[in-house]
Amino acid sequence: MTKSIEAVAIVGLGLIGSSIARGVREALPEVKLSGYDTDPAVRARARELSLADSIPDDPAEAVAEADLVIMCVPVGAMEAAARAIAPGLKFDAIVSDVGSCKAPVLRALRNALPDALIIPGHPIAGTEKSGPDAGFAALFHRRWCILTPEPGTNAQAVEQIAHFWEALGAKVEIMDPERHDLVLAVTSHLPHLIAFTIVGTASHLEEVTEGEVIKYSAGGFRDFTRIAASDPTMWRDVFLANNEAVLEVLQHFQDDLDGLVKAIRSGDGAALFDWFSRTRDIRRAIVYEGQDVAAPDFGRST
């Protein structure tokens, strides 16, 4: 392998950025860590938390020594953030990110940094919390991190960033950016869109009071409120950037929903039973693959 990653810069110190910082501190204590956030209050809080060795007020300064720069900002802010670090970037630094869609992010980073060694990434991990206090080192344990290098990208650089994520506890997969965006539209973007929708529907429905929606939420609704409490800026950007794949997958969802509505209208219990039986298996497989807890009710303690 060529030179190792001795210094890492994290641009954007929210849930994901601050989790990476904590993960580096824990798993790679020898790595020199710098950080930056456009929000002065977040920088101040990150300094209080000692999230990095240095958190300068200048983004170019934050990346000046880094062998690896990880952009942890909303997808729509990626290009501006990359332009802001450009003046300080080492010529052989690897620039990566954690954005939830990859083809648009690659274009944004390439626009801002035409000559940089860009290897986009996406750790499939998160919680509904935001900000520098919300992060924790174990966030990536046993989660997948997808890398979407362009064809011809230096293989050793790809290997280096793969090792970086593995050090943080993640499992790494290489994927084409367009495929990533379709797969994630199914496993992440559509679920979020549906959760945002239904939580809005329930809480705005005039026939039922908000008090009733809250009191009786343990009947199922509360599950949706968790991901519908995710960061609004992040998700606005995801839907705008990955609109085509999201709308394509949504069409399948709407067709399936129409099918179930017809079954309900016509009293076709066999069709409902058949559909509901098949959905059980996928949960079992997810638990078996270690992608969710086996305990009933997510192991909720209340």
Next chain:
Amino acid sequence: MTKSIEAVAIVGLGLIGSSIARGVREALPEVKLSGYDTDPAVRARARELSLADSIPDDPAEAVAEADLVIMCVPVGAMEAAARAIAPGLKFDAIVSDVGSCKAPVLRALRNALPDALIIPGHPIAGTEKSGPDAGFAALFHRRWCILTPEPGTNAQAVEQIAHFWEALGAKVEIMDPERHDLVLAVTSHLPHLIAFTIVGTASHLEEVTEGEVIKYSAGGFRDFTRIAASDPTMWRDVFLANNEAVLEVLQHFQDDLDGLVKAIRSGDGAALFDWFSRTRDIRRAIVYEGQDVAAPDFGRST
């Protein structure tokens, strides 16, 4: 108060029935407990688990001494189960149930037991697991139990069953059955329908493999698989019985989804941001009211 509840019979020993049995053992150890299930294998297992003092093979025998009979069978099986216990029922027993919709259940029970003292009920609690092994006494702690007595129902009897649920840790609310069915269509039936739909959509989508759906499910999808793993028979019956309220509420959801799709198509980031910001508040309120855990990610340990 008139005579107290000295003997309870539970008809249907699945998740809810067996949780009530365990709750009675724990909170009301002096109560004589009998049980019944149409499935001989469930009766055998319930005996192994000592879920009740007696679990006879004859449903009429199971209720013969009971002051309170709680029907814990799927909504569509309610009338047949009530007919089966009718020959053994004491003339002054309270007959209640735990069905997820109340107007249809009241009709079913009234058809089978025209002269009985019927007080329908619905504890808003459950997990995605089914069967006599899945139950636990704490299932009803801090959860609401809605009672839907008919106008003119003996107030002391209503008070007795309210105290019974309170003894099991629940909070009790009295509601009109039609209102119950609308409120629960919002907080439980619609979320389940949507979860069943989206899990089916994702796992049947030809463009994306089932392996990918499972691997990357931590991006949000896995949350939906929990309630989509709920009992298929129970949910088939709920959608057939409460079809009108479910379809009415679903129409609101579809209208809201159309609105968000338009915003995505037209690149209206402000509309998306506005919608996503408002959904955060409802999660906070649910946590504040003790209807969900405050810990990120439901406190999942993986």
